[in-house]
Amino acid sequence: MSDVYKELEQFFLSDREQDPSAVQRLEAWLLADTARVQEFAELLLQEQQLRDRAVSVPRAAAADDRRSAAARWPSYSAWAQFAIAASILAAATVGFLGIPERNAVGPEPSPPLQAAAREVSPTLAYLGRARGCDWNGEPLSEGTQLRAGASLELVEGIAEVIFENGARVATRGPCQLTIDGPTACSLSVGSASVHVPETAFGFKVTTPSGIVIDLGTDFGVAVDQQGASEVHVFKGEVAFQALTAAGGFHERAVRLTESQACKHTLGGVTLEEFKANEARFLWRKQDPLPESELPPLPVRDDLVLWLAADRAVEVDAEGRVERWRDLLSGDNLAAEDALQLNPKNRPGLAPKGLNGRPAIRFGGSDSFLLTPPISSTNEQTAVVVAALRESYPNFQSLINYNGPPQRIVGSVGGRVRPAVFEICLRDRDSDKRFAVCGELFGGFRDGAPKSAETVDKEVVEVLNALPVDHPKIIVFRYSLSKERMSLFINGNLRASDRASLPIAIASRKIIGRHPVLEDNVGGFRGDIGELLLFNRALTDAEVADVSEYLCLRFGLAQR
DSSP states (O other): OOHHHHHHHHHHHSOTTTOTTHHHHHHHHHHTOHHHHHHHHHHHHHHHHHHHHHHHSOHHHHHHHHHHHHTTSOOHHHHHHHHHHHHHTHHHHHTTOOOOOTTOOSSSOOOOSSGGGGSSSOOOEEEEEEEEEEESSSOOOTTOEEOTTOEEEEEEEEEEEEETTSOEEEEEEEEEEEEEETTEEEEEEEEEEEEOOGGGTTOEEEETTEEEEEEEEEEEEEEOTTOOEEEEEEEEEEEEEEBOTTSOBOSOOEEEETTEEEEEOTTOSOOEEEEOOGGGGGGGSOOOOOGGGSOOOSOOTTEEEEEETTSSEEEOTTSBEEEEOOOOBTTBOSOOOEEOOSGGGOOEEEEEEETTEEEEEEOSSOOOEEEEEEEEOSEEEEEEEEEEOOOOSSEEEEEESOOSSOOOOBTTBEEEEEEEEEEEEEOTTSSSEEEEEEEEEEEEOTTSOSSTTTEEEEEEEEEEEEETTOOEEEEEEEETTTTEEEEEETTEEEEEEEOOOOOOEEEEEEESSOSSOOTTTBOOOEEEEEEEEESSOOOHHHHHHHHHHHHHHHTOOOO
């Protein structure tokens, strides 16, 4: 057993409540020797790979792995306690380890959904909703893809940056924010409010006077013109590691929980701790729309996306849809606007597309819309009001949770975990009567050629459910906890089957086409009037209520 392993074992077996300096001593011991840093980084990577494997292997094997790991490694909460040291060492470990891209399952590149997808440098974040922004330099548009080193200099206004892992950083001018990596940014001056979901645990914000390390939280950071930093925790917990005048770390990392705050000057020798002032960051919140401007949707708990074609649709000079704004209401207070930056790929707006009501019309030259990364759970309900306009191609995708950068498989197969959630249409008999399918694509058996026989997929479908020019309300409900997935058409349960694949992920949702298939295969040719996503499996009664509301809005019979 190595010295590093022994030290870690002693650390986790110690009574850290009685010895709060244990973390600092371990940090100092590790940092004193680069070989220790390297071994520590390797152990962290092995631990993460064990946890990843426990998610993707069959349940019995996963349980064996967890029991084996538990005998040697601490619980997740214990690792959360140790995340301070891990994050502080991150800069050092980058030089020692090549961390694999977790979303890449095979060597084949995914087809570009937008021109920027061809570039070698990966997209790490996107510019979300921007309000009243005046930029220093060339103005940035909503949906702009941001790569490592990208700097946002905001003179005034409020702009949100959404990372691929689901972390959201709202900034208010004047400020300067730089994208450092997939889980890190730097704030040189100004104010930022950070929301970190579980998928982005350990997110870091570097300031001139220290590093803020997320431990699962919502927090605010403010940096003044002299480089002094303030950290305010609204929910959860962070660690703040202050920098010394010489550029090193202070011996003690400050742990802040809900309603706590601290301040540290550039090169200062003391940390000031005080009560958090959330009022300083109220600007970060986007106000919900007044009820008078919203349709009467009866269920809004755990709603994460609400797109209605008769509200908040922005078109270009040619009448093509550039932005389909997310309606903020209930639990849905993070704007996830569906965009299309490329004019040739924009769908149209049909003012009377669905029984006389507005609809987004897909088809023609490969039209589709993309959301920013949305954190989805293993409990999902997706609702789409759709009408098919053309019977070609035989396979058409309505919504898919594998937007760019897509998770793909190589020529010899491979698993995709979490699995890809999708609602699609299939005309299996070429009779122009499409089956509605709720699908979970999990890749292919390892080492096996890609084929229908080796595919790892769970499907629930309703045959002949969507003839051309017959709009329907489609509800795909998925519950991993109950191991069940179901399809409802116009409020009626039409199919149900067993479910076993995890789907929780932060990903972009693609509306109107398949994310991987080319040559218009998988492109939807029809109208969508409304789309709802919930991070919850709605009850039968809630599905009935939502379906009744939509039937009334679109003049459909609930049968």
